[in-house]
Structure formats: C-alpha cells, structure tokens
Amino acid sequence: MFSRDTWNEIFETIRKNKLRTFLSGFTVALGILIFIILFGFGNGLKNQFDEFFSDDSTNIIFLYPGKTSKPYKGYKSDRFIEFKNDDLADIEENFSEFLDYVTPRISRGGNVKYKNESNNYSTRGVAPSHMFAERTIIMKGRYINESDIQERAKVVVIGRLVEKDLFKGADPLGAYVDIAGSAFKVVGVFQDEGGDNEERSIYMPYTTRQLIERNNDRVDMMVVAFKPEIGYAGAMAFQKSLVDFLKDKKNIHPRDTNGMFVRNVADQYKQNQQFATMLQIIIAFISIGTLIAGIIGISNIMVFVVKERTKELGIRKALGATPKQVISTILFESIFITTISGFVGLILGIAVLNFTGEALEEYFIKNPYVDLGVSISATIVLIIFGGIAGYVPAKRAANIKPIVALRDE
Numbered sequence: 001m002f003s004r005d006t007w008n009e010i011f012e013t014i015r016k017n018k019l020r021t022f023l024s025g026f027t028v029a030l031g032i033l034i035f036i037i038l039f040g041f042g043n044g045l046k047n048q049f050d051e052f053f054s055d056d057s058t059n060i061i062f063l064y065p066g067k068t069s070k071p072y073k074g075y076k077s078d079r080f081i082e083f084k085n086d087d088l089a090d091i092e093e094n095f096s097e098f099l100d101y102v103t104p105r106i107s108r109g110g111n112v113k114y115k116n117e118s119n120n121y122s123t124r125g126v127a128p129s130h131m132f133a134e135r136t137i138i139m140k141g142r143y144i145n146e147s148d149i150q151e152r153a154k155v156v157v158i159g160r161l162v163e164k165d166l167f168k169g170a171d172p173l174g175a176y177v178d179i180a181g182s183a184f185k186v187v188g189v190f191q192d193e194g195g196d197n198e199e200r201s202i203y204m205p206y207t208t209r210q211l212i213e214r215n216n217d218r219v220d221m222m223v224v225a226f227k228p229e230i231g232y233a234g235a236m237a238f239q240k241s242l243v244d245f246l247k248d249k250k251n252i253h254p255r256d257t258n259g260m261f262v263r264n265v266a267d268q269y270k271q272n273q274q275f276a277t278m279l280q281i282i283i284a285f286i287s288i289g290t291l292i293a294g295i296i297g298i299s300n301i302m303v304f305v306v307k308e309r310t311k312e313l314g315i316r317k318a319l320g321a322t323p324k325q326v327i328s329t330i331l332f333e334s335i336f337i338t339t340i341s342g343f344v345g346l347i348l349g350i351a352v353l354n355f356t357g358e359a360l361e362e363y364f365i366k367n368p369y370v371d372l373g374v375s376i377s378a379t380i381v382l383i384i385f386g387g388i389a390g391y392v393p394a395k396r397a398a399n400i401k402p403i404v405a406l407r408d409e
Contacts, residue, residue: 013333024301025341028382031294032342035287035378036349036370042283044368057265059100060133061239063222063246064261070253081250081259085210085217091224094245098238100227101129104219106209112202113178114166121162123179123202125209125219133223134192136203141173141188148205155208157188159199179204182212226266235266291378298382299389302334327394334390335383342379342386350375 014021065081083104091102106125111118130136131143139160148155156177163172172186184204192198210216226238243262244254252259353368 014337020301021337024298024337025344027294027297027301028338028341028386029345029348031291031297032345032375032379032382033349033352034290035294036346036375037352037368038283038287038290039374040349040353040368040370041365042279042287043370044365045279045283046277047368048366057133057135057225059225059228059235060265061224061226061235061242062263062265063224063242064263065221066258066261068252068256069258070256072253072256073251075251079259081252083219083222085219087246087249088219088222090245090249091222091242095238095242098226098230098234100225101132102222102224103127103130103133104206104222105130106206106218106220108209110180112162112166114175117166117168119162119165121159121200121202122197123156123204123209125206126203127206129225130203130223131190133225134194134198136190136192139189139191141186143188143190144203144205149207152207152211153205154182154184155187155204156184157190157203158186159201160189160191161196161199162202163189165200180212232266232270235264239264239267291382294382295385295389298334298338298386299392302330302386302389303393323395323399327391330394331387331390335387338383338386342382346375346379 063083065083068075068077068079068081071077085104088102088104092099103126108123108125109120110123112121112123124130126144127149128144128146131138136143138157141157143157144155147153156179158166158172158177166172166177167175172189175186176183177186178184179202190199190203192201206219210218224242226235230238239262243260246252246260247254247256250259350370353370356368
C-alpha cells in the first residue's frame with residue numbers, strides 16, 4: 001500500500017538528489033511548455049488567417065473588366081471591356097436561383113472638405129447590398145438605401161476615421177461635405193474591421209456617381225454574392241456559369257483570361273484555410289515531437305536513477321522487501337516528479353501565451369491559445385509515460401537477485 005513511510009522515503013530521496021530531481025523535472029516541464037507554446041502559436045496563426053480573410057463576406061465573387069487578348073466574333077484583340085448597369089440586371093434575371101445579391105462598385109479618389117478641414121479620401125459608388133459584402137457596421141445614422149439609388153440622391157456614408165478627421169468631435173449627421181465641388185449630405189457613419197484604409201472611405205449611391213460623371217451607366221466592377229447554402233462546389237459551378245454568360249455577352253473569347261478577371265472569395269478563403277490548417281498540422285507535429293523528446297529524456301534519466309540505486313535495491317531485497325515494494329517505490333517517485341513538473345510546464349505555457357498574445361500580431365499570430373483539454377491531455381500522457389519510464393527499469397532491477405545487486409559497482 002502507498003503509506004506515509006513511502007512518501008517520506010520519496011521526499012528523502014529527492015532531498016538527497018536535488019540535481020537529479022531538477023533535471024528530471026526540467027525535462028518534463030520543458031517538454032510540456034514547448035508543446036503548449038507551439039500548439040498555441042499554431043492556433044494563433046489560424047486565428048490571424050480567419051480574421052484577415054473574413055473582413056469581407058466569403059460568399060462573394062468579384063468581377064473586374066479587363067482588356068481582351070484574343071480576337072473573337074469579328075472583334076479585334078486589345079479591346080477594353082466595360083461593365084454597365086444592364087449587366088447587373090441581367091445577372092439578377094438569369095441567376096436568381098443562385099444569387100443572394102449583386103452590387104456595383106465605382107471607386108474614385110479626391111479631396112473632401114468640411115468647413116476648414118479637408119483631406120483626400122476614397123469614394124465608392126455602391127448599392128445598398130454593398131454593406132453586406134463589406135460587412136459594414138453602421139455606428140450612426142443609416143446606410144445607402146434604394147430610395148437614394150432611384151433618386152440619385154447626393155448623400156454619403158462616411159467612415160469612422162473620416163468623421164474623426166473632418167468633424168473633430170462634432171456630429172456629422174445632417175452636415176454637408178464638399179466632394180469634388182459637389183455638396184453631399186452625411187446620412188451615416190460606419191466602421192469596418194478591415195482597418196484604417198476601409199474606415200477612411202466614403203460611400204455614395206452608384207447612380208449619383210454616374211450622374212456626376214456625365215450621366216453614364218458604367219461601373220468599375222461588380223460584386224456578386226451567391227447563396228451560402230449552395231456550398232463550395234455550387235459556388236465554383238456558379239462562377240463558371242456566370243463567367244461564361246458574361247464572356248458571351250461581351251464577346252470575349254472563352255479562353256481569353258485577360259478580358260475579364262474573377263476573384264472568388266470562397267475559393268480563396270478555402271485555399272488559405274487549407275494553408276493555415278497545414279501550417280497548424282506541421283506545428284502540431286513539431287509540438288508532439290517535443291513531447292516525445294521529453295518522454296525519451298525522462299526515460300533515460302529514470303534508467304540512470306535505477307542503475308544508480310541498484311545496490312540500494314539489493315539491500316532492500318536482502319532485508320525482505322518484495323519486488324512489488326521495490327517497483328512501487330521507484331514508480332511513485334517517477335510519477336510524483338513527472339506530475340508536479342508537468343503541471344508547472346502547463347501553467348507556464350498558458351501564462352506565456354496569455355502574456356505574449358497581442359505582442360505577436362505583427363508576426364501574424366493573433367490571440368494564441370490552446371484548449372485546456374488538449375493541455376491536460378498532453379500532461380497526462382507525459383505522466384503516464386513517465387510512470388512507464390520508471391516502471392520498466394524498476395521491474396528489471398526488482399528481478400535481480402540480492403547478491404548480484406550488492407556486487408554492483
């Protein structure tokens with residue numbers, strides 16, 4: 001049985017062999033510490049990928065007009081392609097079963113003034129659904145609506161940093177800003193997780209932008225959102241059908257990759273997720289390798305410990321100790337050292353992750369963490385193998401005859 005005498009013996013052995021005990025515990029603690037830190041960094045890397053690629057919705061396809069590189073249907077190459085308002089209507093009509101929404105984007109830059117303050121900002125002519133594509137969050141007022149589109153209203157929604165730059169704490173709602181010589185009423189203020197560049201943008205109705213530019217009907221690009229329930233395979237099939245449709249309408253050669261450019265966020269997001277997951281797996285393998293190295297280290301130390309105590313064990317057996325008692329003494333000591341050291345490494349590892357969380361964002365590691373269940377499981381595994389590491393050589397020593405053990409040098 002595990003008694004007080006056994007505990008006293010364990011502590012006495014530890015006290016007499018401080019360096020050996022420290023090295024044993026250090027090997028275990030270091031193994032758990034490195035495992036938790038590396039595993040946490042892998043999760044932090046995945047967090048960064050998730051945040052970076054989730055600024056925009058992941059069910060959208062960006063379409064950009066290009067310049068043809070092949071002649072087709074009597075049209076020469078080097079022809080500039082233009083998207084227009086009727087393209088938006090055709091997409092809505094022909095792909096309604098797959099379509100969630102479609103919005104144009106007309107991007108311009110220019111000087112924006114309010115009273116004595118002015119600065120250069122990006123302005124975007126958009127439709128109301130554009131806020132879903134960008135995941136725009138309205139802080140004050142409202143976003144562009146359908147009435148603004150129909151009436152070609154001179155209204156704008158400004159970014160949080162535009163408000164900060166121009167209004168200096170004053171309420172911007174209802175105020176008028178000058179954009180390229182035209183007065184626009186501020187109807188809303190937004191914020192965007194995309195960062196400073198996004199929050200220094202200004203949105204206006206795309207029809208108003210077209211009106212200012214000699215009442216044309218051109219759009220710079222189109223943002224097409226598909227229904228999320230069609231899944232990844234459905235999204236890729238929808239993209240192909242959509243591109244084929246537009247190429248046919250614009251008389252672009254089917255194999256001309258320059259006439260129109262496509263960026264499917266779902267495809268890009270999946271590829272980047274796969275890349276992040278692969279990096280996480282690689283880091284996990286390195287972490288497990290470190291854990292195995294810790295197991296090997298404690299095993300080697302325990303072999304040495306038992307070898308060193310061979311004569312002592314022989315004396316015990318000569319005095320009547322059974323093999324079971326010999327094994328249990330060494331086994332309990334091994335488990336005790338491994339358990340204490342393992343949980344010290346566990347606590348230190350979690351503390352390091354909590355302390356360095358925000359400091360590592362510039363290295364693409366955001367909020368590194370490790371599940372408590374994973375941490376405890378890894379520690380328990382190390383404890384179990386620590387026990388095995390003590391049991392195997394102890395059992396071998398327990399089977400040695402006392403007279404042989406006493407002769408050991």
